[in-house]
Amino acid sequence: xxxxxxxxxxxxxxxxxxxxxxxxxxxxxxxxxxxxxxxxxxxxxxxxxxxxxxxxxxxxxxxxxxxxxxxxxxxxxxxxxxxxxxxxxxxxxxxxxxxxxxxxxxxxxxxxxxxxxxxxxxxxxxxxxxxxx
Numbered sequence: 001x002x003x004x005x006x007x008x009x010x011x012x013x014x015x016x017x018x019x020x021x022x023x024x025x026x027x028x029x030x031x032x033x034x035x036x037x038x039x040x041x042x043x044x045x046x047x048x049x050x051x052x053x054x055x056x057x058x059x060x061x062x063x064x065x066x067x068x069x070x071x072x073x074x075x076x077x078x079x080x081x082x083x084x085x086x087x088x089x090x091x092x093x094x095x096x097x098x099x100x101x102x103x104x105x106x107x108x109x110x111x112x113x114x115x116x117x118x119x120x121x122x123x124x125x126x127x128x129x130x131x132x133x
Contacts, residue, residue: 028126028127029130030128032130032133033132033133034107034133036132037100037103037106037132039094040094041092041093041094042091046088047088048085049083050081050083053080056076056078057076057077057079057117057118058077059115060114061074065101075090106130108131111129112126112128113127114128
């Protein structure tokens, strides 16, 4: 269902194919430059296609550090036209630098779980383990 995720770092766009189509039971991995942790804001773009109409497309995203949820977001996209390709962009503001954890602690210990819904019907799940290089 979802093609790619883009992480904007300054003027550079780092592309990672993080999401598989269909239900994902495995944890994928992504290597991200540790310099992204110094950015004040990060722009995330998700491009997706849907063969069928989706009335209330939304996602829930949880970021785990080991077994603990450290961040949680809820996004609503709304109506998706059948046989369409769509782009969804969000800006995420970083915590103050004094509250940021070091890359050495985060790398390999962070898993981003994203649940994709049509209203309350779970459509797909993705899990990505992040490594900061």
